[in-house]
Amino acid sequence: MGIKVAIIGCGSIAMHRHAPEYKANPYVEQIVFYDRNEDRAKKLAKKFDGQVAKSVEELYNDPTIVAISDCSTNDVHHIHTSQALLNGKHVLCEKPLATTVKRAEEILKAQEKTGKKLMVAHNQRFTKAHQKAKELIERKELGEVLTFKTTFGHGGPESWGVNKSNSTWFFKKERSFTGVAGDLGIHKIDLIHFLLNDEIDEVHAFHGALDKVDEHGKPIEVCDNVVCALKTKKGRLGTASFSWTYYGSEDNSTTIYCQKGTIKIYQEPNVPLLIETKQGEVVKYQLEPIQTNDNQTSSGVIDAFVDSIIHDKEPAITGQQAIATLKVIEKLLQ
Ligand SMILES: NC(=O)c1ccc[n+]([C@@H]2O[C@H](COP(=O)([O-])OP(=O)(O)OC[C@H]3O[C@@H](n4cnc5c(N)ncnc54)[C@H](O)[C@@H]3O)[C@@H](O)[C@H]2O)c1
Structure with a gap:
């Protein structure tokens, strides 16, 4: 018999990723949906043959629910994820884990009090090209x-979230907190x-609201662009840019410059991973392309989370790792 899971927040990420990937997971038997907008929960329950909960407490108090995906908006992750853990559920929380390091x-x-699993959905780690690049670097x-x-940029979240308009929560300070930094930069x-x-x-970073406007035509309260220079603990130097104003195709590329050559990731549509050596040799790896907003392939995140529960393993992305990332986001926005 499989496990029963629940999803809090039935918007875009629940519909495109969590629900279909739980549905396809052989260890998952039932999905319960909750959203404060009940119609959204009903819609997903119908599409994925699941159940609807009328309140979040109904999920917490149901002893048959083993795990919960927190797909609600950034401002309430710390409430739902903490409460779910304290009620004995394993939790897969969407990124950012919270809006501030303190809340995280x-x-x-x-999590430490209950010993339940906490994983954060930093899905970029799971793509084939990133996995291969990690192997080569190691x-x-x-x-x-x-x-x-x-860099990570696309045309903005107003065409992604369930509310497809400029009044989206992604543009509100008190709901997104960190703008494009916490959305894509993270x-x-x-x-x-x-x-x-x-x-x-x-x-060292610059950030600004350069182009996006809210529903009243005013510049948004959070940044739509960030550019930064970075230094790691081991002394590596890098640059990064995050944008909601890359109008045209999405840019999700990374370049790693090493002593004996360069690793280029997601720079050409048909070449997810390419290596150029100092001697001029070029190696192209034929791997699956990355998910984009318009092309959602399986992220692997949900399978990894379920696997950590079924086989009692440490989750692939821990709360401590998510906090280390969030600390950088806070520094970027200072
Ligand atoms: N890992 C990724 O690549 C990725 C991609 C997109 C979004 N996300 C994250 O997923 C989360 C959700 O984003 P989305 O794009 O699905 O947004 P969305 O606006 O499409 O959906 C959010 C849903 O949460 C619900 N909600 C908000 N507050 C609630 C509450 N208090 N109780 C119950 N439901 C509540 C809303 O009604 C809405 O249906 C965000 O934290 C976002 O950063 C992650």
């Missing part, structure tokens, strides 16, 4: 990493930590 640390305390195939360059900061087995320590 409170979640971690709840094997020191091209020597030591010296510098890096990474993925790349976590990716650099993962690939380099290192942590970003020093940050």
